[in-house]
Amino acid sequence: MQYLAEIKSKLAELRDKSQKGLIFESLGELMTAIKDDVSYEKASPVILPDGGAEALEVIESYQEQWSHDKEGLHRHVIADEDLPLLLNQLASPQPKYRDTGAFFFLGGAVQNGHLTTDQMSWLTSEMVRDDQLFAHLLESQNQAAYQRSYSLALLALLLNENRIAEKPFVSKKLLDHIVDQVALIALMEADTRGFVDQKGWVHIFTHLSNVLNELFHINTLSRADKIFLMAALMANFRSLSTPLTMGEVTRIITTFMDLIKRHDIYAEYFLTNLKLWRKDIVNEPFVQTRQRWQQMYNRMQFFHEIIVCGEKEVPAAIMSYVLTTKNYLS
Numbered sequence: 001m002q003y004l005a006e007i008k009s010k011l012a013e014l015r016d017k018s019q020k021g022l023i024f025e026s027l028g029e030l031m032t033a034i035k036d037d038v039s040y041e042k043a044s045p046v047i048l049p050d051g052g053a054e055a056l057e058v059i060e061s062y063q064e065q066w067s068h069d070k071e072g073l074h075r076h077v078i079a080d081e082d083l084p085l086l087l088n089q090l091a092s093p094q095p096k097y098r099d100t101g102a103f104f105f106l107g108g109a110v111q112n113g114h115l116t117t118d119q120m121s122w123l124t125s126e127m128v129r130d131d132q133l134f135a136h137l138l139e140s141q142n143q144a145a146y147q148r149s150y151s152l153a154l155l156a157l158l159l160n161e162n163r164i165a166e167k168p169f170v171s172k173k174l175l176d177h178i179v180d181q182v183a184l185i186a187l188m189e190a191d192t193r194g195f196v197d198q199k200g201w202v203h204i205f206t207h208l209s210n211v212l213n214e215l216f217h218i219n220t221l222s223r224a225d226k227i228f229l230m231a232a233l234m235a236n237f238r239s240l241s242t243p244l245t246m247g248e249v250t251r252i253i254t255t256f257m258d259l260i261k262r263h264d265i266y267a268e269y270f271l272t273n274l275k276l277w278r279k280d281i282v283n284e285p286f287v288q289t290r291q292r293w294q295q296m297y298n299r300m301q302f303f304h305e306i307i308v309c310g311e312k313e314v315p316a317a318i319m320s321y322v323l324t325t326k327n328y329l330s
Contacts, residue, residue, distance in 0.1 A: 003038050003138050004130065004184075010034050011183055011232075019224045027227070028273050031187055031235035040190065043142035046135075049088040052097035058082050059105045062114070078114055087126060090154065091135070091147035095200030103150050107157050120158060121169040127155040128181040137188055145191040145202050152185070152207035159214035175218070179225050182211055186232035194246030205248040208233070213255045226259060227269050234273045238280060240298055241291035249298075253305040257313050267315045274303075274318070278325055300326065 014030055017023045023030065065076045078086075089102035106123075109115050115123065126132060133151050136144035155178075162170045170178070186208060193202040212233065216226055233252065260267045277299060286292065303326040311319055 004134060007034060007038065007184060007188065008180070011187070012180065015180070015183070015225070015228050018228050019222065021224070024227075024269070025272050027231045027269075028235050028238075028276055031231055032238065035187055035235060035239060038138060038188070041139050043139045044136065046143045048093060048143065049091050049097075051085055052089060052092055052094060052101070055085050055089045055097060056101055058085060059101060062105070062109075066114070076114060077116055078109055078119070080119065083119065083123070087123075090150040091144070093143050093146055093199050098146055098150060099200050103153060106154055110154075110157050110161050117167055117169045120161065121171070121174070124155065124158045124162070124170055124178075125174060127151045127158065128178050130181075133181055133185055137185065141191055141193070145193065145204060146199075148185065148189070148191075149202055149204040149207050152204065152211050155182075156207060156210035156214050159211065159218075163214065163217060172220075175221070179215065179221070179229065182208075182215065183229055183232040186212070186229060187236050189236065190240070190242070192240060192242045192244045192248070194244075194248070203246065203248070205244055206246075206251050209248070209251040209255045213258065216255065216259045223263065223265055227266065230256065230259065230266070230269065231273070234270075237298065237302065238273075238277050239295070241294050243294060243298065244301070249301050249305050250308075253302070253309060257306075257309050260315060260318070261313070267318060271315075271318050271321060274321060274325075 011031075011034065014023065014027065014034075018027055062076065062078060086102045086106055089097045092098040092102075095101075110120065110123075128151075133148060135147045136142050137148065159170070159178075162168050189204055189208065191202060191204055193204075195201055195203075212229055215221060215229060237252070256270060260270055281296075281299075303322050306314055306318065306322045307326065314322075
């Protein structure tokens with residue numbers, strides 16, 4: 001956890017300077033420097049949850065109660081003691097326990113009033129705990145990716161529910177913590193897998209984009225913090241040397257384009273990052289490796305998705321730049 005503590009400290013300093021207006025254009029480069037300073041370790045053993053069958057029994061019990069209350073006369077709130085068992089299954093590599101099991105069930109509970117306000121707040125806090133969201137983050141590809149991914153997936157649903165709730169359950173302090181935690185995983189996540197045979201969806205970058213989309217929709221969150229979050233993901237994307245092939249890039253671009261339309265400062269910062277990306281290519285000697293070529297193709301895919309959005313969705317300055325520099329040697 002030494003690396004994690006150091007990254008947190010450095011990002012906290014950057015966020016503070018960004019909020020004070022002391023850094024803007026250099027933010028992405030400073031984040032890249034943080035990422036480049038970290039060496040990912042070999043995967044260590046992942047402790048996987050048990051109790052999957054028991055969790056499914058609990059789920060089926062609640063679903064039976066809800067099915068007999070077709071008129072919605074009773075809330076049938078989930079008992080506090082059942083929540084930890086269900087949450088544990090978000091880390092399961094078996095999709096029947098993780099995806100179509102705990103995640104679908106908890107997501108439905110969040111959206112359909114089967115959790116109290118206190119439970120929703122607690123659940124949100126649980127999703128961004130270090131050992132929940134950052135499990136084995138700074139290691140090579142491993143099975144802990146399911147826990148990270150589905151923590152993000154549930155967090156996105158919780159943030160959406162908080163945004164539309166009559167009585168919001170995410171405090172200012174918790175939201176501030178969420179920004180710090182999400183920025184860290186946005187910068188450091190390296191698992192780009194989409195669907196894995198026999199184990200289902202990993203899809204971390206899609207779930208991460210969904211969380212960012214929700215944070216970008218929070219009016220009380222400062223523009224500096226939204227730029228900080230954008231910078232973290234873009235700095236990471238520029239360095240990725242494995243492909244995103246299952247709709248993740250489309251989702252990322254859609255999220256960014258939606259934010260960019262809200263204020264010129266977002267468009268300005270986004271364009272600055274695109275120019276930094278070209279600077280990476282021009283200034284660094286090109287090495288003929290699979291990883292380096294993959295970075296090139298990731299960039300081309302990123303630019304292509306911007307073009308696909310069309311001129312109505314993309315500011316003119318960004319579209320012009322992308323069209324003239326979409327090929328890495330242009």
